[in-house]
Amino acid sequence: MTSLKIRTYREGDEAELTNLFNEYFKHFIHTSKTVDFWRWCYLKRPDVSPEGIFIAERANRIIGYAVVGIPKGGMHLARLYDYCFLEGDKATALELIGHCISFARKNKALGIIFVPCKQDEIALELCRKFGFISRPNKYYVLAHLINDFKFYEKIFDVLNSQTEKLPSCRKILEDLNSNLVIRLRPFQKTLNSYRSFTIQIQSGKFNLTSGETETFDAIVECDTTTFVKLLFGTIRLTKALIMRRIRISPLWKLPLVFKIFSRLPVPYPVYIPYGEWLTH
């Protein structure tokens, strides 16, 4: 195996780095990274210099990168804005993070901040190895639906494409030909403020229609927050039922609703690299 080489950024690397990021995080919901965006985000960033962009290469092929910034004012804590390495490549990750820490030390930073992806076992393991401590004040990824129906349509497009890839899931859905009416209560309640749509399951595919169909198998009533949480898998149907956040009628259709909702959670978690946060 050829040896690993760590170098700093060179003009023209960005296209390969963007592709690497999009490939590595393809199983995550993330902001689409383009070359233009990458240039703005890291090359033009006031606290990042090309010497702070570390690139791992093996056989002249880029296999990972990490971007570290040294803010000029303030607390003088270095920030590891973005990182990415080929799946399972612990040696590359170790080298890259090690280089970032050395760079921060060399630039007289007091310390370094890193926000690893929660699902990235290697990054978390390296945090422990390098002696990072977690801050008790957590950060949250928050969402709000502006055009809810169109958003649900997109989410169900994702679910349909996922189902197509998995024959076992398609088989379950094919057996479930049914109509489910969803009534959602928005955050700011007003009289008759329910928003309704129907999930039709036909030939192993989800179809969404606005409003309620005349014939349906069951009605699910809940608030928008709970429904979105169910879609993203941050709450389970059982818990929502126990907490009385969701109502199913008729109740004896519960097994059907369970089967449908078990197929709902979007298969991908959300990931926003620290370098793309726009908040303080």
Next chain:
Amino acid sequence: MTDKYKIRGYKDGDEEAIVNLLNTAFGYWGDLETWKWRYKENPGFEPEGIRIAEKNGEIIGCNHRLIRDIKLSDTVLARAAIYGDGCVLHKYRERGIFPKLIQTGLEYDRSSGALMWLGVTRGDLAKMWIRKLGRIPLDEVTMMIKFFDPHSAVRSIVFTINSFIIRDDLQEELRKLDPKILVRMPNAMFYIQVGGSGLLTVKEIRVINRQIRPDVTLEGDVQSITQASESALAFLKLFLMRRIKVSGKIWRLLKLRSLLSKLL
């Protein structure tokens, strides 16, 4: 005092006032160069995306956003409004200005074709977003930090506190409180007190000096001391878990913490 203010989009020339506002609200936010890079030079910048609350010509609140495409999967994209920095001056808070900024921002997002609003925010602020503005928490993110030595950790804590104290009325309250804190860490000891400028100063102590009479002595490792400085709850939790030892006038420490939490 009249409560009349107007909400408008960004205009050239607003940048300095916006940066001053952010620095006042967040202790230390950054400089003009950072703001220009983050918003004005962003490929998705549009003046109407920056909502400003103005009263008698003074910018008293702002809320930034950028429209971007989110990849929901390999093939499915959705347009989203990414939430940026937003705040209202302390003296104008609790008057519904921020929700109004958010509301007019959402109208802009809708007209831009955004299907969703997405933002990352600190835990204590997230509660306000969830309870008052109906935002939905999708994920929890942990920020990791590594200090290169104990001195860096204490300097960083003191810097954070100072960045809040630097603002108006708090300096006077701090002078009255006049806390003298001795921090003991393995192989390192620090003395924190109010300096001549009214801000906290930190001094490393190499040899125990009997003339130093602290009000409070805080003992623990770098990790525990850093975590305890983050919130009163974390402080209490670590104290009960015996990860930190506190002796002396603990109320002074808690008062200092509560002074800060008023502003956070």
